[in-house]
Amino acid sequence: MTRDHTRAEPGATERRITGASIRLDGVAKRYRGQEKPAVERLDLDIEAGEIVAFVGPSGCGKTTTLKMINRLIEPTEGRILIGDRDVTDENPDRLRQSIGYVIQSGGLFPHWTVAKNVGAIPRVLGWDRARITERTEHLLDLVGLDPDTYANRLPKDMSGGQQQRVGVARALAADPPVLLMDEPFGAVDPITRVRLQDSLLGIQQELGKTIVVVTHDFEEATKLGDRVLILSEGGHIEQYAPPAEILANPASPFVAEFIGSGATLAQLTLTRVRDVEHEPVVTASVGEDAHAVLERARARGHDRIVAVDARGRPRAWPTLAEVATKPQISDYIDGRLPVVGEASTLNDALDTMLAASQGGVLVTDGRGRVRGSLRIDTVMAVIRSYTAEVRAEDDEPSYVSHTEGSADDGRRSS
Numbered sequence: 001m002t003r004d005h006t007r008a009e010p011g012a013t014e015r016r017i018t019g020a021s022i023r024l025d026g027v028a029k030r031y032r033g034q035e036k037p038a039v040e041r042l043d044l045d046i047e048a049g050e051i052v053a054f055v056g057p058s059g060c061g062k063t064t065t066l067k068m069i070n071r072l073i074e075p076t077e078g079r080i081l082i083g084d085r086d087v088t089d090e091n092p093d094r095l096r097q098s099i100g101y102v103i104q105s106g107g108l109f110p111h112w113t114v115a116k117n118v119g120a121i122p123r124v125l126g127w128d129r130a131r132i133t134e135r136t137e138h139l140l141d142l143v144g145l146d147p148d149t150y151a152n153r154l155p156k157d158m159s160g161g162q163q164q165r166v167g168v169a170r171a172l173a174a175d176p177p178v179l180l181m182d183e184p185f186g187a188v189d190p191i192t193r194v195r196l197q198d199s200l201l202g203i204q205q206e207l208g209k210t211i212v213v214v215t216h217d218f219e220e221a222t223k224l225g226d227r228v229l230i231l232s233e234g235g236h237i238e239q240y241a242p243p244a245e246i247l248a249n250p251a252s253p254f255v256a257e258f259i260g261s262g263a264t265l266a267q268l269t270l271t272r273v274r275d276v277e278h279e280p281v282v283t284a285s286v287g288e289d290a291h292a293v294l295e296r297a298r299a300r301g302h303d304r305i306v307a308v309d310a311r312g313r314p315r316a317w318p319t320l321a322e323v324a325t326k327p328q329i330s331d332y333i334d335g336r337l338p339v340v341g342e343a344s345t346l347n348d349a350l351d352t353m354l355a356a357s358q359g360g361v362l363v364t365d366g367r368g369r370v371r372g373s374l375r376i377d378t379v380m381a382v383i384r385s386y387t388a389e390v391r392a393e394d395d396e397p398s399y400v401s402h403t404e405g406s407a408d409d410g411r412r413s414s
């Protein structure tokens with residue numbers, strides 16, 4: 001019943017790491033005129049190439065801590081190291097050029113085109129134009145935006161999710177080792193949020209940055225974080241551990257309460273789409289002869305095909321009956337296509353199926369190329385296996401065994 005495999009990288013033995021470690025050494029922040037410190041005294045080590053999610057109730061000091069890392073807020077005490085570099089007294093402007101920063105609403109300059117926004121820091125750094133253009137195109141592609149379509153758009157002509165993608169591209173422009181994100185997906189709808197999260201995980205899989213992401217949503221923290229830092233008021237560390245460990249062994253009653261009684265469902269956030277069995281799909285390109293596609297699909301016993309674009313990204317998921325109504329595969333794009341990334345959680349997959357009223361979702365890789373499909377039966381089988389495990393286990397909240405003598409107060413009746 002070990003679930004260790006659920007956090008494993010897909011087949012990756014050696015992941016490229018371009019990130020730098022971060023160390024907070026006795027860092028504290030007292031705002032002028034405030035009686036209590038926002039952050040009392042924080043010691044924290046973040047490993048290079050990891051995503052760490054800061055989570056905790058509003059006002060506990062997440063944003064303050066994050067902004068002390070790039071010195072948008074000056075610490076009152078303590079030291080901050082990035083890699084081997086003590087940046088506590090470094091010129092803050094220079095420092096911020098080596099740290100990407102993404103905020104909730106994208107923070108784009110509204111009168112600048114996408115390309116100009118993404119190239120902002122490279123321009124400050126004096127890169128030549130050709131290099132900036134090349135970098136901008138590369139980054140837009142990386143975050144899933146077609147450069148030809150979007151480079152010259154203004155932010156106002158894009159959706160919130162697209163603006164947020166541009167925000168990520170801009171933060172990565174100068175290839176910083178560290179990326180800081182403050183509730184980056186807080187302002188978008190749930191389906192878009194899942195896609196942005198998947199996209200971030202795909203990017204991280206390629207780049208291996210060190211990413212600190214603030215969220216108030218424990219589910220988001222468990223999905224994104226290699227480690228999760230749970231803070232309580234005053235920037236007090238309640239627990240700092242991989243999500244599976246937090247779920248299995250909440251370090252304090254505060255943590256147990258914070259993660260709530262939905263621990264079984266939270267397990268679903270630990271299992272990734274890539275960890276469970278996929279069904280293969282038959283793909284077809286726009287303009288392909290429908291008859292040939294139908295033959296191909298029937299030969300393999302499929303009742304649907306996936307129409308894909310030139311890059312292998314899904315456009316529609318028609319039944320064979322629908323395909324048969326046209327001589328060729330049409331260029332129709334289904335705006336409500338149920339799609340999740342391989343890094344998505346089973347919870348995301350379930351939500352997406354429910355939202356689309358379909359018994360399955362398409363599964364895409366980090367670049368959005370279709371890899372297969374996932375059926376609701378598969379997800380339900382995993383849920384059933386968890387429920388069976390939970391029933392077989394002792395029902396006591398596991399933190400009880402760590403806090404000597406304290407009895408089950410019945411808070412987590414199940």
Ligand SMILES: Nc1ncnc2c1ncn2[C@@H]1O[C@H](COP(=O)(O)OP(=O)(O)O)[C@@H](O)[C@H]1O
Nearest residue numbers: 031032034038057058059060061062063064065
């Ligand atoms: N600029 C500021 N001036 C005074 N107090 C602040 C300022 N920013 C934040 N605080 C206070 O510091 C504490 C931590 O805030 P913050 O870091 O924004 O928390 P979080 O991001 O976890 O919601 C809160 O009590 C907040 O009211």
Ligand SMILES: [Mg+2]
Nearest residue numbers: 062063064214
């Ligand atoms: Mg905040």
